[in-house]
Amino acid sequence: MSTSPSARSLRRRLPLLLLAAPGVVVLLAFQYYPLLGNVIAFKHYLPFLGIGESEWVGWQNFEVIVNGDHQFVTALTNTLIITLVQVLVVFPIPIALAIALTSLASERIKRIVQSVLYLPHFLSWVIVVGIFQQFLGGSGMLNNFLRSNGYDTFQIIGNADLFIPLLTSQLIWKDAGWATILFLAVLSQIDVQLYEASVVDGAGRARQLWHITLPALKSIAILLLILRLGDALSVGFEQIILQQPAVGLEASEVLDTYVYNNGIVGGNWSEAAAVGLVKGVVSVLLVLGANKVAHMFGEDGLYRS
Amino acid sequence: MSRQRRYRLVNGQPPSSPQMRVLKAVVFTIACALVLVPFVGIVATSLAPAAQVTAAGGLVLWPSSIDLSAYRAILAGGVVTRALGISGIVTILGAALSLTVSSMLAYALTRRALPGRRALTMLLICSLFFSPGMIPTYLVVKQFGMLDSLAALIVPTCLSAFNVIVLRAFFSNLPQDVLEAAQIDGAGEFSLLGRIVLPLSKAALAVIGLFYAVGYWNSFFAALLYLNDTSLWPLQLVLRSYVTNGERIAAADMDSGIVPPQVTLQMAILVISIVPILCVYPFLQRHFAKGALTGAIKG
Known part of the structure; x- marks a missing residue:
């Protein structure tokens, strides 16, 4: 049976299109198509009217941002503070851990420590928050111990002043071990001869760290910082929404919980969508901006155009 | 290499000073304990008999005897x-x-x-x-x-x-x-x-x-x-x-x-x-x- 070239190529192309189709449909339906839904930020969306029938209101929904509505400003401030703390406190920890792990002489101990420290990453936030409550809460293990020995108890869970340190320590507990994985991969690629040559030149561990190890980690650290900056406006949504009832909105409202509380719970769909839209646009700009800065410092960053 | 070294290089790096080694051991032990102790506490409490848990007023780190009634109840x-x-x-x-x-x-x-x-x-x-x-x-x-x-x-x-x-x-x-x-x-x-x-x-x-x-x-x-x-x-x-x-x-x-x-x-x-x-x-x-x-x- 003779087939024309186009029929033959169709016979190869059609199966490939069929294989790609389900994934592409999911991508379009849940990643790209929802972008259109952002038009409700410019409408007065009412669920019973639907998106099409709801009235256009121009920029009115963005007034919470422009006029500095108290709840919005609180959410924005909290988000930025939490991001800043996480970049300064949480970010360096896996780097230090990875360097310390690599310097362990025993492969066995290294493997065991890694196995233990990676584990919490795979637990859900509900479990992590539950564990912290059981140990640090009002009737948790720490306070029970203090009470039974006649000491004063600490209010850690539900204490607005300690909320950010609590979030930070939960994040370190859950993810600091796991975050070493990329740094360890980079460290394992460093040419041992570099270290050996530096020893001949009289370098000790400190000089090796400063002149070989840290420079080797620079690119990956910058890359991860860029990614973190892109996420600067999203801080641990699940982690925070779980603990919000205990500490109250003033201490714990962040942009994502603001969108959830106002939109999904409160029914101010359009206002919440406006805040979400601005947040999304700013996040993309942050990634692009951070990437530019990385290029100025001679790093590859996320991509090169 | 002309000079004789008195130590073995690990991945090209000289061994840590004794103080550094102690510090590393302490840090890693604490880090692993911080991860593992909660697990032990959770499992122990879930298996502990009611009397022990009531007496402790909360979590215990070791069950005095094994009691599976909590699992029976929820499953x-x-x-x-x-x-x-x-x-x-x-x-x-x-x-x-x-x-x-x-x-x-x-x-x-x-x-x-x-x-x-x-x-x-x-x-x-x-x-x-x-x-x-x-x-x-x-x-x-x-x-x-x-x-x-x-x-x-x-x-x-x-x-x-x-x-x-x-x-x-x-x-x-x-x-x-x-x-x-x-x-x-x-x-x-x-x-x-x-x-x-x-x-x-x-x-x-x-x-x-x-x-x-x-x-x-x-x-x-x-x-x-x-x-x-x-x-x-x-x-x-x-x-x-x-x-x-x-x-x-x-x-x-x-x-x-x-x-x-x-x-x-x-x-x-x-x-x-x-x-x-x-x-x-x-x-x-x-x-x-x-x-x-x-x-x-x-x-």
Whole structure:
């Protein structure tokens, strides 16, 4: 049976299109198509009217941002503070851990420590928050111990002043071990001869760290910082929404919980969508901006155009 | 090297000073204890007899004897048993769907003959850089009629662009001459994928599948967002009510009739939600050790 070239190529192309189709449909339906839904930020969306029938209101929904509505400003401030703390406190920890792990002489101990420290990453936030409550809460293990020995108890869970340190320590507990994985991969690629040559030149561990190890980690650290900056406006949504009832909105409202509380719970769909839209646009700009800065410092960053 | 050294280099580095070594030992011991002690406390409390838990007023670090009544109570039927079943179904169906859709797309993207290959790859990669937003996504899920159905927990998140990119890199590192030979022998794309690519990628598929499975098992926000019907709640939401929100687990919530202390019940629910993760963890761990994933990511 003779087939024309186009029929033959169709016979190869059609199966490939069929294989790609389900994934592409999911991508379009849940990643790209929802972008259109952002038009409700410019409408007065009412669920019973639907998106099409709801009235256009121009920029009115963005007034919470422009006029500095108290709840919005609180959410924005909290988000930025939490991001800043996480970049300064949480970010360096896996780097230090990875360097310390690599310097362990025993492969066995290294493997065991890694196995233990990676584990919490795979637990859900509900479990992590539950564990912290059981140990640090009002009737948790720490306070029970203090009470039974006649000491004063600490209010850690539900204490607005300690909320950010609590979030930070939960994040370190859950993810600091796991975050070493990329740094360890980079460290394992460093040419041992570099270290050996530096020893001949009289370098000790400190000089090796400063002149070989840290420079080797620079690119990956910058890359991860860029990614973190892109996420600067999203801080641990699940982690925070779980603990919000205990500490109250003033201490714990962040942009994502603001969108959830106002939109999904409160029914101010359009206002919440406006805040979400601005947040999304700013996040993309942050990634692009951070990437530019990385290029100025001679790093590859996320991509090169 | 002319000078004789009195020590052995580890990875080219001189050994740490004694103080440094003590410091490292202390830091790593504390770090490991901080991870492990909570696990011990949770498991011990879930197994401890009621009298011991009541006397301690909360968590214990070692059970005085083994008492399984908390597990009997929550597994005999009722809210927790149902949630466990729902989480199991969502996890298995979700991971199967995710793995199927992802490996099909990843394979297609490695083939030159795929029409619009560059555009589709860009579509995939660009999706990593933005998120469509909570409200618009909710409206789409609602528009598709998935609210209050388990499909809402699976379909919207069934494709992780990152995992597809990892799989695509893995597939394109397979020996291409095998594929070409099979193609000359008349194998179509479906049999290339099913008979050559997938069997050669079992380890990578298992790791990606487990990542998806862990994601579904741990997912909590999708259920909070899309399910008003509490009878469809997965385990993580039940955990939230009973453990993090501290709601009372009443006898009516369990079919067994026995009511052990609340803390014991809470810890037993925690254990049940952690055990599946612990079961797959050694497998995941072995593959990180081999660097299977990091290699794939770099490729």
